[in-house]
Amino acid sequence: MARIVDLAGGGAPPELDDFRDLARADRRPDRPGGRGLVLAEGTVVVRRLLGSPYPPRALLGVSRRIDELAPELAGLDVPALVADAETMAAVVGFHLNRGVLASADRAPVPDLTTLLATAGRVAVLEGVNDHENLGSLFRNAAALGVDAVLLAPGCADPLYRRSVRVSMGHVLRVPFVAGTWDELAGALRAAGFVLGALTPSGDTPPAALAAADRVALLLGAEGPGLSDEALDLADHRVRIPMAAGVDSLNVATAGAVAFAAVGAAGVR
Numbered sequence: 001m002a003r004i005v006d007l008a009g010g011g012a013p014p015e016l017d018d019f020r021d022l023a024r025a026d027r028r029p030d031r032p033g034g035r036g037l038v039l040a041e042g043t044v045v046v047r048r049l050l051g052s053p054y055p056p057r058a059l060l061g062v063s064r065r066i067d068e069l070a071p072e073l074a075g076l077d078v079p080a081l082v083a084d085a086e087t088m089a090a091v092v093g094f095h096l097n098r099g100v101l102a103s104a105d106r107a108p109v110p111d112l113t114t115l116l117a118t119a120g121r122v123a124v125l126e127g128v129n130d131h132e133n134l135g136s137l138f139r140n141a142a143a144l145g146v147d148a149v150l151l152a153p154g155c156a157d158p159l160y161r162r163s164v165r166v167s168m169g170h171v172l173r174v175p176f177v178a179g180t181w182d183e184l185a186g187a188l189r190a191a192g193f194v195l196g197a198l199t200p201s202g203d204t205p206p207a208a209l210a211a212a213d214r215v216a217l218l219l220g221a222e223g224p225g226l227s228d229e230a231l232d233l234a235d236h237r238v239r240i241p242m243a244a245g246v247d248s249l250n251v252a253t254a255g256a257v258a259f260a261a262v263g264a265a266g267v268r
Contacts, residue, residue: 002059002073002076002077002078002079002080003077003078003079003080004066004079004080004082005079005080005081005082006082007081007082007083007087008082008083008084008087013079013081015057015058015079015081015103016058016060016081016091018037018039018057018058018060018103019039019058019060019091019092019101019103020091020092020093021092021093022039022092022093022094022161023092023093023094036106037057037103037104037105037106038054038103038104038105038106038159038164038172039101039102039103039104039161039164040101040102040103040104040164040165040169040172041096041098041100041101041161041164041165042098042099042100042165043065043068043069043098043099043100044168044169045164045165045168045169046059046069046072046100046101046102046169047069047072047169048168048169048170048172048173049102049104049169049172050069050072050073050076050102051072052104052107052169052172052173053107053108053172054104054105054106054107054172055104055105055107056076056078056102056103056104057078057102057103057104057105058078058079058080058081058102058103059073059078059079059080059081059100059101059102059103060081060083060088060091060092060100060101060102061080061081061082061083061088061099061100061101062082062083062084062085062088062099062100063082064099065098065099065100066080066082066100069100085099106159109177110148110175110176110177112150112177112179112183112184112187113187113190113191115148115175115177116148116187116188116191116193117191118147119147119148119191119214120147120213120214120215121145121146121147121214121215121217121259121262121263122146122147122148122149122150122188122193122214122215122216122217123137123141123146123148123149123150123216123217123219123255123259124149124150124152124184124188124195124216124217124218124219125137125149125150125151125152125155125218125219125220126152126153126154126155126181126218126219126220126221126226126227126230127152127153127154127155127220127221127224127227128154128155128156128219128220128221128251129154129155129156129221130156130221130222131156131160131162131163131166132162132163132166133221133222133250133251133252134155134156134158134163134166134167134171135158135162135163135164135165135166135167135171136166136167136252137149137219137251137252137255138158138163138167138170138171138174138176139166139167139168139170139171140252140255140256140259141170141174141255141259142167142170142173142174143170143256144256144259144260145259146174146259147174147175148174148175148176148177149174149175149176150176150177150178150179150184150188150216151176151177151178151179152178152179152180152181152184152230153180153181154221155178158171158176159171181229181230181233185233188216191214192213192214193214193215193216194209194212194214194215194216194235194236195216195218195233195234195235195236196209196215196216196217196218196234196235196236196237196238196258196262197218197226197230197231197233197234197236197237197238198217198218198219198220198226198238198239198240198254198255198258199220199225199226199231199237199238199239200225200239200247200248201237201239202236202237202238202239203237203239204236204237204238204239205238205239205240205241205261206238206240206257206258206261206262207261207262208236209236209238209261209262210261210262210263212262215262217238217255217258217259217262218230218233218234219251219254219255219258220251221251222248222250222251238258240254240257240258240261
């Protein structure tokens with residue numbers, strides 16, 4: 001069982017440092033250039049972190065939330081720091097409505113070739129630097145059976161706290177790898193993937209790719225969309241059919257529609 005540490009008794013155990021000053025961008029522990037920790041917020045997301053490959057370090061929460069997580073904490077040798085809401089707010093720098101946080105170290109990055117060897121449906125993101133869109137894309141990928149997410153240049157860090165929260169913790173279960181276009185496209189070609197680039201100027205509906213054994217869907221940031229380099233790599237330029245007068249969707253919504261259309265194992 002986790003080691004329960006009641007902060008009401010005073011003192012500041014060293015594990016508390018994982019949760020300090022989360023409102024300050026220059027001191028956040030989940031910055032890739034900083035300590036590079038993973039932070040999960042809320043019982044649902046913390047529960048998913050505890051069941052993920054990411055090694056947990058500590059929890060900080062009000063007593064009720066720590067009690068709710070008792071089944072997942074059984075057998076884990078991590079400190080669970082119990083505090084009242086005011087103490088938590090003083091530590092993290094804002095009032096935390098969800099009542100519990102967990103920290104973890106990052107998991108090893110998967111090998112790209114090994115990852116693609118067993119994948120059937122993959123999302124490839126370029127320039128998606130909005131953390132909420134990134135989190136939503138991972139949540140949609142998990143829900144619709146996408147096996148992996150590849151991050152081309154310009155993407156934000158999917159393990160930033162906001163992305164983890166918006167993904168409802170699913171960023172911790174969908175494997176991802178970052179790389180250059182040469183690296184990613186080369187590995188996808190070698191693994192036999194058909195590449196479909198989503199663009200308003202496309203002429204192929206995503207459902208037309210459903211019969212392919214292996215499909216990689218390329219999605220770009222809202223506004224600029226995919227670069228010319230990405231579009232030139234694609235076998236098909238894919239457009240989601242829409243009503244007249246509407247030329248595009250939010251990137252996470254477009255991803256969900258396309259993921260569902262191409263069909264993934266377990267949800268087809």
